[in-house]
Amino acid sequence: MSKYLNRRFAGLDVYTPGEQPKQMQYIKLNTNESPYPPSPEVIAAVNAREIADLRLYPDPECLVLKERLAALYGVGRENVYLANGSDDILNFAFMAFAGDGKKAWFPSISYGFYPVYADLHQIDAVQVPLLEDFTLDPADYCSLTGPGQEGGLICIANPNAPTGLALSLGQIRQILDANPDKVVLIDEAYVDFGAASAVRLTADYENLLVVQTFSKSRSMAGARLGFAIANRQLIADLDRLKYSTNPYSINRLTQTAAIAAVDSNDYYAANCQRIMDTRQYTADALRNLGFTVIPSMANFLFVKSPQIDGTALYEELKARGVLIRHFAKPEITDYNRITIGSKEEMKTFLEKIREILEEMS
Ligand code: PMP
Numbered sequence: 090m091s092k093y094l095n096r097r098f099a100g101l102d103v104y105t106p107g108e109q110p111k112q113m114q115y116i117k118l119n120t121n122e123s124p125y126p127p128s129p130e131v132i133a134a135v136n137a138r139e140i141a142d143l144r145l146y147p148d149p150e151c152l153v154l155k156e157r158l159a160a161l162y163g164v165g166r167e168n169v170y171l172a173n174g175s176d177d178i179l180n181f182a183f184m185a186f187a188g189d190g191k192k193a194w195f196p197s198i199s200y201g202f203y204p205v206y207a208d209l210h211q212i213d214a215v216q217v218p219l220l221e222d223f224t225l226d227p228a229d230y231c232s233l234t235g236p237g238q239e240g241g242l243i244c245i246a247n248p249n250a251p252t253g254l255a256l257s258l259g260q261i262r263q264i265l266d267a268n269p270d271k272v273v274l275i276d277e278a279y280v281d282f283g284a285a286s287a288v289r290l291t292a293d294y295e296n297l298l299v300v301q302t303f304s305k306s307r308s309m310a311g312a313r314l315g316f317a318i319a320n321r322q323l324i325a326d327l328d329r330l331k332y333s334t335n336p337y338s339i340n341r342l343t344q345t346a347a348i349a350a351v352d353s354n355d356y357y358a359a360n361c362q363r364i365m366d367t368r369q370y371t372a373d374a375l376r377n378l379g380f381t382v383i384p385s386m387a388n389f390l391f392v393k394s395p396q397i398d399g400t401a402l403y404e405e406l407k408a409r410g411v412l413i414r415h416f417a418k419p420e421i422t423d424y425n426r427i428t429i430g431s432k433e434e435m436k437t438f439l440e441k442i443r444e445i446l447e448e449m450s
Contacts, residue, residue: 104205107414118428119412121389123308125360128353131346139345149336154344157351162288167321173338175302175315180206181330186272187212191241200250223252227260231267246276248284251426253385255284265294274298279387281306281361288318295320306361307350312343364388368429374439393423409441
C-alpha cells in the first residue's frame with residue numbers, strides 16, 4: 090500500500106476471486122462458469138468487421154441489446170439496465186440505495202461481494218443469519234421497522250450462493266410486501282438452472298430490482314455482461330451512477346456477442362437442461378459416497394464429506410488436477426462448492442474423489 094492511498098480505502102477487506110490458473114490445465118469446477126462454449130451464432134457474430142469497428146466507441150445505451158432483452162423478458166426497454174458484469178450492478182445498487190444512514194441487509198452466508206460493497210461505500214451492513222440447514226426464513230426480513238431501519242437495501246441471491254438453495258416467488262412476495270420503503274434486490278445469477286425468476290413481479294413492485302448475468306447460463310463470463318430489470322425509476326437511478334463513472338462500460342464485442350446470445354436462447358436453454366441433468370447425476374453419486382449434498386437449484390453443489398474436511402478435500406483434488414472452491418469461513422469450512430462441469434469432467438472428478446477416500450481408509 091502506498092502512502093498516497095486515501096485512508097478511507099486502507100482498511101478494506103477486499104473480495105478474493107476464485108483462482109484462474111494459467112500455468113496448469115485443471116478441470117475447473119471453482120468459479121461456476123459454463124462447461125459449454127457460446128452458441129455458433131455468437132462465435133460468428135464477433136467477426137473481423139466487428140473487430141475492425143473497435144476503433145469506434147460502443148453505443149453507451151446498448152439500445153439493440155436492451156430491446157432484445159426487453160422482448161425476451163416481456164418488459165419495456167426502459168425497464169432494462171446493462172452493466173459490465175452483474176458485479177457492477179451490485180456495486181451501483183449498494184451505492185445508490187443504501188448509505189447515508191440507510192442500512193443494507195443480506196444473509197450471513199451468501200455471495201462474498203455483498204459485505205465488500207457495503208464496506209467500500211461505508212454502509213452499515215446487517216448480516217442476517219440463515220437457519221441451521223442454510224435455508225432463509227423470509228420472516229427474518231419482514232419486521233425491519235423502527236428507528237435506524239427506514240429505507241435501505243435488502244440483497245438476496247436466489248438461488249443463494251454458495252448453498253444453491255432457492256426461495257419461492259411467494260416467499261419473495263412476502264419480503265417485498267413487508268418492505269415497501271426498501272429496495273429489494275434479487276440476485277438471480279443462477280436462476281436459469283431451475284429456480285423461479287422474480288422478473289414477472291417487477292410489474293407489481295416498484296421497489297424490486299432483479300439482477301441477472303450472462304456469465305453462467307449464457308457462457309459469457311469472459312465478456313462481462315450483467316443486466317437488471319426493474320421499475321423505470323430504479324433503472325434511471327442506476328443510470329445516474331453509470332453516467333457519472335463510465336458510460337462505455339459495455340464494449341462493442343460484448344454487445345454484439347450478447348445480441349446473438351439472446352437470439353440463440355434455445356441453445357442456452359438446452360445447455361441449462363444438460364447441466365441440471367449432470368447436477369442430478371453428480372449429487373446422486375456423491376450421496377452414494379456418503380457426502381451431505383444440499384439440494385441445489387444452481388450450476389453448483391455445496392457438499393461435505395464425513396471423512397475429509399473441506400480444506401483437505403480442496404487440496405487433494407487440486408493435487409490431482411481438479412479445482413473446486415473452498416471458503417475460509419468458520420460456519421462453512423467443512424463444505425466445498427463444486428461447479429457442475431460436463432458429464433465427462435464430473436466423471437473424472439468422481440473418480441478422483443473415490444481415489445482420495447480410498448487412500449484415506
Ligand atoms: N452474484 C452471484 C451470487 C455470483 O455468484 C456472481 C459470480 N461470482 C455474481 C453475482 C457476479 O457475476 P458477474 O459479475 O460475472 O455477472
